[in-house]
Amino acid sequence: MSDWFVQQDHGVRFEWGPTxxxxxxxxxxxxxxxxxxxxxxxVSVAVEAGTEVFPYAWRDGTAAAFAREKAAALAVGRRAATSAVPWSLSPAALRQAPFVPRLVLPSPNGSAIAAAAGDSTVVAGCLRNATAVGRWLAERGYGTAQRPVLVIAAGERWPDGSLRPALEDLLGAGAIIAELESQGAGPLSPEAVAARVCSTSTTDVAGVVAACSSGLELVRSGFAEDVAVATELDAGMVVPVLTDGAFTHQP
Known part of the structure; x- marks a missing residue:
């Protein structure tokens, strides 16, 4: 197959979803x-607290077996959280839950993307740690034509399983790309430039995320606090890096 799609010769690249x-x-x-x-x-909230986070692609019975194998607590869906099992994909709930040293966090998109990296370094980025991630990457020589970085906006899923590009992920990816560029990384692919422009030209990121489709879904479902945590812009200085199957803090 032709390699037209790999954004070759660019140090900073951008794409969507697991595919x-x-x-x-x-x-x-x-x-x-x-x-x-x-x-x-x-991931950023949990790793900041000192928890190792194991991504897992399936929300089924195999997740519990995987958690037992890793001697880890298992996070459940937002609505399934209880006082006995308070860990979920809700960052607000994780912040309030008792500390656990190891946590399995099922996430079909995020885990599938992490698994696709093969031998590449994998970093978890978001709006909370965008500047820290960009600087960490640049300080380690990533983001050049010789050591390119791929920033993947995970997106969401339509009911038929197809990718729904998600504005909040575009903004988060663009913020990381902007910091990489400010640190001298590059050249940026045209796709990465477009993501960066979208992010840097958005003046009210928190308001936009709360009002976009994904934000409205959570707010109207009673999880407005998750949106608030997700838009704590650059509040996090921790860079979660996938190490031996788990995201951990790498100074």
Missing amino acids: GAQQLAPDVACLVVVDVLSFTTS
Whole structure:
């Protein structure tokens, strides 16, 4: 197959979803997963607290078996959380839940994207840690033509399973790309430039995320606090890096 789609010769690249990650990841040195509402925001909150987070692609019986294998607590769906099992994909709930050293966080999109990276470094990025992630990458020499970075906006799913591009992920990805560029990384692919422009030209990121489709879904479902946590712009200084199957803090 032709390699027209890999954004070759660019140090900073941008694409969408698990399929985009599968297609482009083999050609890069580092992959940044951006799933603002809420996988990577939840990862950032948990890792800040000192928890190792194991991504897992399935929300079924195999997740419990995987958690037992890892001696980890298992996060459940937002609405399934209880006082006995308070860990979920809700970053607000994770912030309030008792500390656990190891947590399995099922997420079909985020986990599938992380798994697509192969031998590449995988970083969890979001609006909370965009500047920290961009700087961390640049300081380690990522984002050049020799060591390219692929920033993946996870997006959401329509009922038929097809990708729904999600504005909050575009903004998060663009913020990371903007910081990479400010640190001298590049050149940026045209796709990465478009994501960066979208992010830097949006003046009220928190308001936009709360009013976009994904934000409205959570707000109207009673999870407005998750949107608030996700839009704590650059409040997080921790950079979660996938190490031995788990996201951990890498200074």
